[in-house]
Every structure is written in structure tokens, then in C-alpha cells.
Amino acid sequence: MRSVIDILDLSKEELQDLIARAEDIIADPEKYQDVCRHKKLATLFFEPSTRTRLSFEAAMYELGGNVLSVSSASSSSAAKGESVADTAKTVSCYADIIAMRHPKEGAAYVAAKNASVPVINAGDGGHLHPTQTLADLLTIWREKKRFTGLTIGLCGDLKFGRTVHSLISAMSRYEGNRFVLISPDELKVPSYVKNVLKEKEIPYVQTGDLMSVIGDLDILYMTRVQRERFFNEEDYLRLKDSYILTPDKMKSAREDLSVMHPLPRVNEISVAIDDDRRACYFKQVLNGKYMRMALILKLLYEAGSLKTLPKKGDSV
Amino acid sequence: MNVDSIQNGIVIDHIRAGQGMRLYDLLGLSDPELTVAIMKNVTSKKLGRKDIIKIDGITDVDLDVIGFVDPDATVNIIRDGKLIEKKSIEAPERLTNVLRCKNPRCISSTEQELTQIFVLSDRKSKTYRCLYCETKAE
Structure with a gap:
């Protein structure tokens, strides 16, 4: 079956x-x-x-x-x-x-x-x-009309964020993609995910600074720092506001950027961005x-x- | 140091020094009925130092376990005091009910009756991962 x-x-x-x-x-x-x-x-x-x-x-x-x-x-x-x-x-x-x-x-x-x-x-x-990744893939397809040659930024909780891991493995199967992994040290992508990128010789960069890379991106995939993935409340409170996308930061981004988010959002994407035509996260829900x-x-x-x-x- | 040679049984030789006790545990050799000798950290021409396990009386051990702990170990089957067979060892594709997953979020940690399966995910680094949650074996 x-x-x-x-x-x-x-x-x-x-x-x-x-x-x-x-x-x-x-x-x-x-x-x-x-x-x-x-x-x-x-x-x-x-x-x-x-x-x-x-x-x-x-x-x-x-x-x-x-x-x-x-x-x-x-x-x-x-x-x-x-x-x-x-x-x-x-x-x-x-x-x-x-x-x-x-x-x-x-x-x-x-x-x-x-x-x-x-x-x-x-x-x-x-x-x-996997079905979140299916939603992500249809969104990328409808926004970009291709799965190749994309610079994909992933931001926030890259350690526990399962949608991030699935999206990386799905997009690693296509030619010419590049990953920009944006997170605090504590929430970096696990080594087994990075090893997949290394083995396939897929270019990636890791950074803690969203602003230094936002202008390079075709896609910015934001994630929530999830309370339920932490064993310790203090760690959660310290890290949850690390990466918030605001209209001011969006000024440095490209006109054809697609901002995605698996939702629910807490505060990592300012509500003011919802009207920006680059915001794709509610389309993602429908997709x-x-x-x-x-x-x-x-x-x-x-x-x-x-x-x-x-x-x-x-x-x- | 001398240990008497065995008449019928198994000698697991050329075990990487330090891995003998782990192999002893994983093979379940602590069974009080078994006669077992472990030699640890003995001189070896090939390896410098090695561990050896001699098991008296039985000729059937789980080769997958040996392949998991040290695929370079050699297994000699002894009958009537003579070496009758050398078994070839390799890292197995799958380990069934040898290790338990240490991930508290894994379904196999909660549902104890599930078969514990680890799969070889990278032959070069001999990395095994839990079939259910993909957590790396320690």
C-alpha cells in the first residue's frame, strides 16, 4: 500500500x-x-x-x-x-x-x-x-515557474523546524539552487541536513545576520521559533524574537522576492508586510x-x- | 598473559582496542551459562593494540552485531581444537533489536514492543540511523 x-x-x-x-x-x-x-x-x-x-x-x-x-x-x-x-x-x-x-x-x-x-x-x-513541503513547492512553482537556479533563504528556527529540513531535501534534488541558512547559533541546521548539501556539492552559506543576505534572495522562508520544541522555557524566551521581518528590512530585498512562512506566525513577520505583494504565506495555505x-x-x-x-x- | 585455547567455539579477533567490552555487551555474552574470555589491549602486529573475545561451546553469534561494532574484526570458528572457518564480516545494512533509540521523542521510545531497527545511512562513516526518527546511533 x-x-x-x-x-x-x-x-x-x-x-x-x-x-x-x-x-x-x-x-x-x-x-x-x-x-x-x-x-x-x-x-x-x-x-x-x-x-x-x-x-x-x-x-x-x-x-x-x-x-x-x-x-x-x-x-x-x-x-x-x-x-x-x-x-x-x-x-x-x-x-x-x-x-x-x-x-x-x-x-x-x-x-x-x-x-x-x-x-x-x-x-x-x-x-x-511532507504535505507542508507540497504546499511550499506549489507556491514556489506558481511564484517562480521553476525549481532550478534559485537562491533560497531559510530564516529562524532551522534546528527544530521540520518544514525547513523537508524543503531543503526537496529543493536539493534540483539543479543550480543555493541555500542561505539564517539563524542564531542555537538554532542552526542539524549536521545531517548540512551533510546532504555537502555530499551533493550544493552551495550554502550560514549566517546570523538576515540583513546582510536579504538582497540576494529569490525566496525567503521564515519560520517560527516554536515553544513546544524547547525543553527549557528560558531558551525559548531568549531566542523567540531573534529574527523579525519588518517593512524596513523588506526595503533591502529584491522586488521579485517571495516571502514564505509555514504559519502560524507569532511575530516573526510584521503584519504590515501582509499587504506587500511579495508576501506569499497566505497563498501557501491555499496551495x-x-x-x-x-x-x-x-x-x-x-x-x-x-x-x-x-x-x-x-x-x- | 595466556588463556587456554578453546576446543569448540568462536574466537573474535582483531577487535579494535577498546571495543571488546561493547561487543561483549551487545552480543549478550554476560549470560552466566557462557564461558567467555575477554582479552583487552593486547599487542597486535596488525593493529598495534587489539581486543579478543573467546567464547567456548557455541558457534552461533550475531555477525551483524560484530559488523556494526567493528567490521574489521575477524571471526574464527573452532571445532575439535581446529580452525574450521573464518567468517567474513561487513557492516550490516540493518540492525534489528541490537540498539535502542535514545531519542525520547521517537515512537520506538514510547511503544516498547516495536522492533528496534537501525539502518546504515552512510557506509563510509559507518553511520546508523533509527528507522523511525532518523536519530544517529551512538
Whole structure:
């Protein structure tokens, strides 16, 4: 059974195909509004994440499907000590596809190994979050019309920020990209992520100073310094305001910069930037829904749950 | 120092000095029923210093564990006091139920019944990572 746990589970060709599917959905949403009729998506969220859950649920509803939902660990059998494996086997009996968010790293992998329906990893602790990366990739594609030759700045929490790690590994697969890693010392990219860049001889620079590099960037990917990733409250308070993007800083950036953020934002991007046409983070949210629709379609089709998919580019 | 040669069993030789006790632990040789000799930090022509483990009475050990600790070690099978086989050792692709993941956020730390699997992620540096959370093995 095909599941998606890691963005690297999808080949470059498959990513391109998902993007083409998402663009077709955007061009003609009505064509897709009944494709998943009588199909059920189970959203198993054992960690709070309203926006990702809503995105998956909106995606399934827009495909004409239904949703079964567990929105917190305390209201589920996990609170009684049920294993992830047993939960996956049980929910497979009710749903055609599962989207799972879990606080433990590797939980989605365990679910996928035990489920008899496709599992989409909707975030496993600080580890992987492939559908966020799908949202990021569609946004880059729609803003830049290419995945190659880009200077990509990543700013903020690069240590615990799983979306950063996934985006780096996804964009490392394309030619000519360069990474600018902007973070305080305490929140630098882990060495295993840097090793991937070194092995592939992909150029990158590390800096603590956003202003010294902002003018070079095609993309600036901002991240939140997340309280829940720290063991220690003092460290969190000391670092959370390190990198705040303001209209003043944006004056040094290029006119064609795209500012991205996985959201939710706390204060790392000033609200005054929302009206700047370079701000792409709310488009990213919408793109996330379209990519989740494309992914649900792909996995249900591959699992044999859907017999056909609409032809791309067809009229209704 | 002399240790009697064994009649039937295994001699793990050319273990990198300092790794003998780790191998002893990971192979589960502390079992009180087993007769085991460990020689540590002995002179070696090839390595300068090395560790040796001699296990009497059994000929079946987990070669993956030896390959993980030291793929350059040699394993000699002894029967009736004679060397009958030298086993070739290499770093295994996968280690099953040998190490436990130390990452408290890993699903395998919470759900103890899960099979503990580590995968060789870089042969050159012999880096193993947890299959579930990709944390590096210590």
C-alpha cells in the first residue's frame, strides 16, 4: 500500500504530476467536486494542529468525500494506551485513506506499515511534514515557474523546524539552487541536513545576520521559533524574537522576492508586510489545500479506491 | 598473559582496542551459562593494540552485531581444537533489536514492543540511523 511519510517518497516526476493536478484543480474545481464521493478520509490528530487538519478536511470535502475525525489524543483510544499500529489497523476498517499527525517521530511510518489503506504523514513530531513541503513547492512553482537556479533563504528556527529540513531535501534534488541558512547559533541546521548539501556539492552559506543576505534572495522562508520544541522555557524566551521581518528590512530585498512562512506566525513577520505583494504565506495555505487534494486523489487512485481520475485540462 | 585455547567455539579477533567490552555487551555474552574470555589491549602486529573475545561451546553469534561494532574484526570458528572457518564480516545494512533509540521523542521510545531497527545511512562513516526518527546511533 502506497503511503507518503517523507517528501522523498515522491519522485521528481510524481511531484511535477501533483503540481499539474493541483493547477488543474485550481483551473476547474467543479470538475473535481464529486470525484471522491462515498470515500472517507480519517484525520487522526494526536497533537493539536487545527490548520493542517482543516486543510485536509477542506481538501476532502472539495473532492466530494467525507471526513472522520479524531482531533486530540485525549479523546481517542491512544489515551487508553492503544498502540499506533493497532489504531492504524482499526481505522483502516472505517476509512479509505488516513491523514495522521502524531507527537512522536516515526509514528506515521508505524501507522503506514500497519494500515491497509494509504497513510499521509501530516506531521510526526519534529521530524517530517511532507504535505507542508507540497504546499511550499506549489507556491514556489506558481511564484517562480521553476525549481532550478534559485537562491533560497531559510530564516529562524532551522534546528527544530521540520518544514525547513523537508524543503531543503526537496529543493536539493534540483539543479543550480543555493541555500542561505539564517539563524542564531542555537538554532542552526542539524549536521545531517548540512551533510546532504555537502555530499551533493550544493552551495550554502550560514549566517546570523538576515540583513546582510536579504538582497540576494529569490525566496525567503521564515519560520517560527516554536515553544513546544524547547525543553527549557528560558531558551525559548531568549531566542523567540531573534529574527523579525519588518517593512524596513523588506526595503533591502529584491522586488521579485517571495516571502514564505509555514504559519502560524507569532511575530516573526510584521503584519504590515501582509499587504506587500511579495508576501506569499497566505497563498501557501491555499496551495497546501490544493496539493493535499492532488495527493489524496493520487493515493486513492493507486490504492484502487478510485477507478479513474479526471483528465487534466479537460473541460467539464 | 595466556588463556587456554578453546576446543569448540568462536574466537573474535582483531577487535579494535577498546571495543571488546561493547561487543561483549551487545552480543549478550554476560549470560552466566557462557564461558567467555575477554582479552583487552593486547599487542597486535596488525593493529598495534587489539581486543579478543573467546567464547567456548557455541558457534552461533550475531555477525551483524560484530559488523556494526567493528567490521574489521575477524571471526574464527573452532571445532575439535581446529580452525574450521573464518567468517567474513561487513557492516550490516540493518540492525534489528541490537540498539535502542535514545531519542525520547521517537515512537520506538514510547511503544516498547516495536522492533528496534537501525539502518546504515552512510557506509563510509559507518553511520546508523533509527528507522523511525532518523536519530544517529551512538
